[in-house]
Amino acid sequence: MIVGIIMAAGLGTRVGTSIPKQFVKLCNKEVFLYSLESFEMCDAIDACLILVPQGWKEHVEQATSEYSKVQWILEGGRTRHDSSLIALEFLKDFKVQIVVFHDASRPFLQVSLLSRIANEAKVSGAVTTAVPSHDTLAFVEKGKIAGYAEREKLWRIQTPQAFKFERAFRYFKEFSGTDGTQPFVEAGQSVVKIDGDPLCFKITDFSDLMIANLICSHWDAVLGFIS
Amino acid sequence: MIVGIIMAAGLGTRVGTSIPKQFVKLCNKEVFLYSLESFEMCDAIDACLILVPQGWKEHVEQATSEYSKVQWILEGGRTRHDSSLIALEFLKDFKVQIVVFHDASRPFLQVSLLSRIANEAKVSGAVTTAVPSHDTLAFVEKGKIAGYAEREKLWRIQTPQAFKFERAFRYFKEFSGTDGTQPFVEAGQSVVKIDGDPLCFKITDFSDLMIANLICSHWDAVLGFIS
Numbered sequence: 001m002i003v004g005i006i007m008a009a010g011l012g013t014r015v016g017t018s019i020p021k022q023f024v025k026l027c028n029k030e031v032f033l034y035s036l037e038s039f040e041m042c043d044a045i046d047a048c049l050i051l052v053p054q055g056w057k058e059h060v061e062q063a064t065s066e067y068s069k070v071q072w073i074l075e076g077g078r079t080r081h082d083s084s085l086i087a088l089e090f091l092k093d094f095k096v097q098i099v100v101f102h103d104a105s106r107p108f109l110q111v112s113l114l115s116r117i118a119n120e121a122k123v124s125g126a127v128t129t130a131v132p133s134h135d136t137l138a139f140v141e142k143g144k145i146a147g148y149a150e151r152e153k154l155w156r157i158q159t160p161q162a163f164k165f166e167r168a169f170r171y172f173k174e175f176s177g178t179d180g181t182q183p184f185v186e187a188g189q190s191v192v193k194i195d196g197d198p199l200c201f202k203i204t205d206f207s208d209l210m211i212a213n214l215i216c217s218h219w220d221a222v223l224g225f226i227s
Numbered sequence: 228m229i230v231g232i233i234m235a236a237g238l239g240t241r242v243g244t245s246i247p248k249q250f251v252k253l254c255n256k257e258v259f260l261y262s263l264e265s266f267e268m269c270d271a272i273d274a275c276l277i278l279v280p281q282g283w284k285e286h287v288e289q290a291t292s293e294y295s296k297v298q299w300i301l302e303g304g305r306t307r308h309d310s311s312l313i314a315l316e317f318l319k320d321f322k323v324q325i326v327v328f329h330d331a332s333r334p335f336l337q338v339s340l341l342s343r344i345a346n347e348a349k350v351s352g353a354v355t356t357a358v359p360s361h362d363t364l365a366f367v368e369k370g371k372i373a374g375y376a377e378r379e380k381l382w383r384i385q386t387p388q389a390f391k392f393e394r395a396f397r398y399f400k401e402f403s404g405t406d407g408t409q410p411f412v413e414a415g416q417s418v419v420k421i422d423g424d425p426l427c428f429k430i431t432d433f434s435d436l437m438i439a440n441l442i443c444s445h446w447d448a449v450l451g452f453i454s
Binding site for chain 1 (some may be wrong): 368371380
């Protein structure tokens with residue numbers, strides 16, 4: 001079984017909305033439902049588990065009542081890592097081969113990318129999507145530039161990320177990290193990078209939310225452009 | 228005199244268009260004209276110099292004939308640094324106090340940001356705009372994650388960037404760099420960081436162009452949102 005794990009437990013308020021950004025409505029549909037729909041439509045995915053903030057379980061149950069692959073809705077932990085572990089612990093009694101983690105605040109997830117990463121994980125065991133960094137990256141200290149990072153080698157890590165379940169469970173218990181690839185890297189394991197999608201950006205601040213709103217109002221046209 | 232230098236000499240074809248991206252039309256207006264309009268509207272700016280690719284001078288002359296601040300259109304060099312030096316060399320016979328560099332492929336430039344950076348340069352001598360990096364940044368080698376950069380300290384450098392003319396001329400002749408702040412940093416000089424604008428992103432690949440197209444078709448509404 002290949003299980004999608006939707007990370008929707010964050011309280012991210014930097015975006016300036018009164019509720020967590022993944023539950024804000026874009027074109028009359030909550031942010032987290034966009035990528036969930038891609039999981040629903042993806043043949044490679046068998047079931048979904050959604051991690052939600054304390055107190056949001058009932059809301060998410062109602063909002064996803066018509067999504068047939070949503071099997072489990074769990075309250076997440078204090079950090080992204082804690083939430084991931086809650087999901088993996090819960091899944092250990094099921095026959096899960098691959099887990100595909102995805103940030104609920106990245107709504108524009110293409111089904112083809114999801115299939116690709118699930119298949120790649122079967123081969124390599126641990127895969128992340130990433131996009132190149134086009135801007136110059138500088139270290140800033142006390143409000144001034146203190147040096148530069150080698151942009152050519154630096155990639156912006158995105159989700160989806162997919163892992164063989166047994167390995168993820170082992171390394172996530174042993175090592176922590178702000179990103180899902182980190183426990184593998186800490187354990188000295190390979191994590192393969194495949195090309196992500198610039199459109200699969202994370203909604204973080206208010207202009208991201210505005211851009212996302214523009215994209216969703218033209219999502220059919222956008223899909224026409226890129227496919 | 229405060230002079231805006233519009234960097235439009237690149238041939239950037241990664242975006243997949245047949246002409247350089249700064250001359251592609253968004254909502255019936257060429258990309259480079261969007262930020263040029265902000266320079267026109269900004270009281271802090273006295274004149275503009277535009278750097279163009281070989282063979283594009285006549286086109287840009289015609290396209291900007293009604294922009295009153297555009298005083299000089301020059302063919303740029305092989306690299307961004309070469310083009311910057313061509314502009315600075317040319318301006319050395321004028322009484323220029325501050326130069327404000329801007330990438331023509333960053334169309335969504337707010338007038339208020341332009342005023343702010345020009346004024347800040349009068350005080351500190353060298354200023355850049357930058358935005359935080361929200362994604363995890365990883366070093367990728369041979370297709371695999373090889374480590375992480377300290378995201379908290381890393382900023383994505385944008386334009387506009389503003390410098391006292393005499394200093395820019397001196398350091399740009401002495402030191403090179405892919406980014407305009409680099410000659411200053413190489414020379415051991417301070418470059419102040421002020422907060423940029425996520426909307427002032429650089430059009431690099433095709434999805435950027437598509438997002439830019441959506442933004443420009445709703446630019447009035449967008450300005451309403453953010454102001």
